[in-house]
Structure formats: structure tokens, C-alpha cells
Amino acid sequence: MGDLFDILMTAGFWAATIRIVSPLIFGTLGELICERAGVLNLGIEGIMTAGAMAGWMWVYQGGDLWTGVMFAAFIGASFGLLHASFTVYLGVSQHVTGIGITLFASSLSYFVYRMLLPSATTPPKIEPFQSVAIPFLVDIPVIGPALFNQSPLTYLALLSVPVVWYVLYRTPIGLAVRMAGENPMAVEAQGIDVLAVRTGAVMAGSALMAVGGAFITMSWFDAFYFGMINGRGWICVALVIFASWRPQKALLGALLFAGLEAMQVRAQQKAGAVIPYQFFLMLPYVLSIVAMVVMARRARYPQALLVPFRRGERH
């Protein structure tokens, strides 16, 4: 127990947690927006990979960091449009399309990377986002350096939680998105184009996912590796259910998972001699599953999730 307390008291643990949580926040919010509109987006894993590659490549080719982020978002939105054209307009299975998008986007990313850098043996590096310390707040012991000496993209991730919440719950477009996920016929009956609302939501959500991927290559690390998303997209899909489709709970869930992840690395070092390290690697996933089971039982699914809407057909 003493070891656990020691870990919790180090600024390094908290800084790592916040770093790990950033892409999860982007990804989870992105998935949440898609699902709120009634579209499951299993393309997330591939879209994050594409965002990671696109943003990094933009900068490597001489672009500026922020336009790189915007380029990643644009690539994400494009894959979102592809996903929506199959699932929203053609009403094809959302599962199959999503997995297809993941395979396509990942492979395309690796392909483009190899095309542009055919001879690179060690992955080349870029100059990533630098930490920005917020004056005064950074001087708070333990959590100060962790929370307030971070990459601008991390601040953006934390800021996007209240923004997504506000848009979903306090604006007309957010109401239309939520309604499209509950009963698309109700949206249609009020004179709003369901297909446009859903497509817009999927594109916006996919853009966020891609920014989450870009964080990993442009802020956390400084290079693009194969397999570097490493299942984070799938974690986000689970976190959305954990969060009962609510942005504020999504932040909570993402923090919990990131904390466990940061914890296990440190616990490995402390107790590695006694317990095999694979046990610690497994821990965040096991605890996530336990938390999911507890939370998901009470979850209120968007009623029209996975249900395609076709205009003018006989019901």
C-alpha cells in the first residue's frame, strides 16, 4: 500500500496520466458524437491511425504544427464522410462498414508513409508540440506540474469536453443530433434532414478521432510507428458505453483508464521482481471490464443506435 501511495504522490504519475488521457478524450468524444446521432463508428481505430500519420507527415513535409492538426482533422472528416455515405445514405451494416474503414484507413496510412519515405529505416522525427506552463498554477505541488505544464493539444482535449457538452445539450443542432439517435422519424417530422444531421455528426466525430491520433505523433511522441494506436480506438468505443453517452462521464472514464495505465508502468518497476510484468499490463483492461459491467448495466442506449433511416419508404 505504501508503494501505491508513493506513486500517487509523484508528479510524474499525474503528468503521465494526463498525457495518456488526451488522445482517449478526443477519441471518446468523437465516438460519442457519432453514436449520439445513431451511428456506431468502428472506423475509429483506423481513423486515429490516419490522423496520426497525416498530422505527422504534414509537419515532416515542412508544414506548421497547428495546420498539421487541422489537416489530420480534415482527413478524419473525410473518412467520416466515407463511413456516412455507406451507413447513413445506403443503410449498410454499421459494424461491417466500420471495421472496413479501420482496415482501409490503417493500411492506407502505412502505404502512404512507405510511399513518401521508402528508404527510412529508423523512423524520422519532427519537432513536436512543446509543453506550455500556465503561470502560478504550475507551482501547486504534485498536480501543478502535471496539469498545468502540458502540451497545448492536451489543453484543447480538456477544453473540448465542456464544448461538446454545450453543443449537445444547449444548442439546436445538438438537440437535432441527440434526437436523430433516439428517433430519426421525429427529426424528419419536424422538417429537418435526418441524413444530413447524421452525416455531419459522423464527420465531426471522425475529425475529433483523427486529432486524437495526431496527438500521439505530434505531442506525445515525435515519430510515426506502425501499430502505434495499439487498440486505443477500441478503448474509446468501450469508454462511450462506460460514459452512458455523456461527455462529462467520458472524461471521468478516460481519466480512470489513463490513471490505471500510468499506474501499471510504475507498479511494474516497483514489484516487477515478485509479480510477472504481464499481470500489470493486463490490469487496466481487467479493471475497465469490471467498471464497464457495473456502469453499462444502467446505460441508456440511444434508441436508434445502429438503426438506418430511409426516407419515403413504407414503414
Add this chain to the structure above:
Amino acid sequence: MPVLSLDGITKRFGSLIANDSISLSLAKGEVLALLGENGAGKTTLMNILFGHYVADEGVVEVDGKPLIKGSTEASIAAGIGMVHQHFTLAGNLTVLDNVILGTESLWSWKQDLSKARKKLADMSAQFGLEVNPDAMVGELSVGERQRVEILKALYRDARILILDEPTAVLTPQETTSLFETLKQLTGNGLAVIFISHKLHEILAVSDRVAVLRRGAIVGEVETAKADRNLLAEMMVGEEVSRPKLTAHKTGAPVLEISKVNAAGEDGVQLLRDVSLSVSAHEIVGIAGVAGNGQRALADILSGLARPVSGTVRLLGEPLPFGNPSQIVHRGAGRIPEDRHAHGVVGEMTLWENLVSEDLRQPAVSKWGVVIDKTHAVKRAEEAIEHYDIRCEGPFQQTKLLSGGNMQKLILARALAREPSFILANQPVRGLDEGAIAFVQTQLLEARKRGAGIILISEDLDELLSLSDRIAVFFHGNLSETFPSGSKTVPEIGLMMAGQSSEPAGERANAV
């Protein structure tokens, strides 16, 4: 000048002509009833009017100006509001959210909720449509949800209100209250199109009736000059009379339900100490608003669910809970509520569906393993002949049958073994007059032969004309049975709404 006029509206779905050159007009403050059987094309016509469908031919004019085709947005802007038969509400959102969707520019950065709440409250008060704006729609009763649907239309300043089968889900009291609301709204100049196939309601609420048959208008009359028989004949095209119950001495009990309790997956209690006994030569009707325990009881009796406690005896033997095939082979016949979901497998052929309850019986399969197809098809041909199932033959896909013919198929299967007990759950829901008469006659025949029948229905007229005794479900409690005819429709309506039909004092004084 009429507020609304339709001229030569034609709509085809493949080779089917759903609307055949329909012309209608509607005046301010008028209630026009659109009468017709299921599949006559009423809802299709209204969906064209509201912009869900695009008409193949014809023009719709509102206030003399042509309406843009196929745009609900344009229809709403022109002042048309529609209360759909299947409500277009989101249960997980509040009343206010449901009402204001689409009333503000989508690109606005904020919503004026307090202004909207006030407007809604004012309208509620003005038209007597009480509803809590902050309640979750999913927690409202069906009657309240319908109020929200009407408010939704009025909130957008509808001048023409379409009501599609609005009373199908209401208790008699809620229906009366809806009619009063309509009277008040038309007094304020609203024009209403009221879709129904219930004759007495149309006579009560409308000024004019237009009758649709097979997609075409077959007649239009002033309501004051019409009566039930005239309308029924116009609707069906021929004289149809529903069968009537004739007195018969009851026999020994075939089904005894005693203190049955049941709970849903979420632990909510669905049945509370339900007891009921059904004898041979008897039809016991079960009334109640949908969702008060009918389904839970039907699921137990047909082997789809098990009770928490209590006993059920079929012909004196304990009912094998959760074992449909045992239940069927011990003498029960089942007509399920949802033909498509639980009655037939739509993708399979008629003959396959007809023998599906007998697969292990020597009559259908050799050694209970290999299906004797020749024999099974022959049996199917006999059933098609005997029950007058209109189809292309035993090899047709079942989902292509009309509702009435699909129900005949289910009847043929359920009655084939001459069951001593029959569970008939909403047996005529959604059928046209001809099919209704056929199904009801078959049930009465079975009663005459000696079967005991439980008839579950939301249509009180049907229950009153077919049942020997009636019991009422409310919140999982089943009332004592009373002889059909010993209570009036309003009295049964009160029981359906959970109030005792006999307030002790008043009743005693009245008698």
C-alpha cells in the same frame, strides 16, 4: 376558398397503386374524416400531404398556393401538422426538447428555453392540453404523449392538423377528452383531417366523411346525413356483418390460473396474483390498455416465459412452463399478438409455417427426424382450401401474404389439433372487415365445439360482442370477471384507467 385542396393525387409502390387520383378539399374549422380499411391508402395520402412521400401525380394546394413536394419542412411552413399513428417522439428526451426541435435555426449558438417553456405553457393552458414540459416523454402515458404530439403541431402554428388513427391507443375516457380538445381547436379555426376505421368515432367527431377503398375515393357524405350501416357499406363495398355470440352452456374448466406473479427482466412486477378460470364452451375476454399485463400473461400461457410464483392447470394437469411444444401438444392453441414476430417465419414458405408446431409428430415427419414433405404439403393444401387462404400455393413465401391471410394461416395451424384451450391475443388487430368476420366466426366455432378461449383485445366492442365473461387488466392486476353486458363501456373504461367502476355510495343511490 378551401384551406387545403388535393387534386388528382396518385402514388404507386411498385405495381401497387396506393393512391389513385384522389381529390379532396378542406375548409377552415372543419373536421374531415378519412374512412377506410387497412391498406386503403389513408396513411399514404397523409404522408404525401406532410412531405414524407412524393406523389407520382397530382397537386396539393394550401391557401391556393401549390405545396413543394416531398419536403416536411415546406409542409410545416405551409401550416400542416401531423400526429402520426406511431408517435414521432424521443422517449429519452424531455417534452420541451421534443416540441422545440426544428423551431430554431440549427446554426444558432444558444436556445431560448425559457421563452419556449412559456409559449408551451400558455398553449397548454389555452387548449386544455396539460403536460409537464420537463417530464421525460418515456415516462408519460400514451394519452399524454399524444397531447405532446398535438402541442408539437400547434407550437409550429399548424392550421391544418392531420390525426392518423389517434384513438387506436387511447382509453375511452382519453378518447372523449381528445374529442373535446378537437372541438375547441376547430372553434379557433383549425382544420382537421381525422383518419380512422372506427365508425362510431367518425360519426361523433366529423363534419364530413370521405371514404377510401383500394386507394380511391368511393364516396363523400355529410356526417349529419350518414349512419353506421351506410358508412360500413361504403368502406367495405358490400354488406358485412360480424358474428354474434349465441348462448351456450359452459362445461368443465379447461384452464385454471391461480395466483400467478410475473416479473420482467428489470425486476418490475408485471403480474400480481392473477387468477382466472376458463371453462369449455366459453370465451373469457381480457380488456385493458396495452402494457398492463396482457403480454406477460400471454407469454406464460404460450410457453415463452415462466412465472415467479403461482400455478396454471391445463385440463387439470400443471402447465409445462417455458415449454411451448409441450403446451401445444397438451391441448393449447395459440394466436400470438404479433403475427410477424411470433406467428410466422416470413422468409419461409406457407407449408413450412403450417407444420412448424408438429415437426416431431409422426403425421409430419418420419421417426420424428425426416420431414415427410409430400404429406406436409398435402396438409398445407387442405388448410389453404379449408381456411380460404388467398395465396399462390403452399410454396409461396409467407411474408408476401396480406395480414388477413397470414392470420388465417395461424388460425389453421392453431386449430388443426382441435385444441381444448385457445389463447387469442389481439386476433383481429389490423385486419379488414372481411377477415375480422372470418376470424371471429372461427373462434365462435371452436367455442361451440367445446374449446375454452381467452380473448385479449384492446377493442371493447369486440370483447363485448364475443365474450361470455370479461376481466380487466390494470398495472398487473386482473379484476374479477363479470358477465359481458353487465357493465357499460364507460364503466369498463374506468376500470382500464385503474379506478373502480363502482364508487360505492353513488352506485347504491343510483340503484
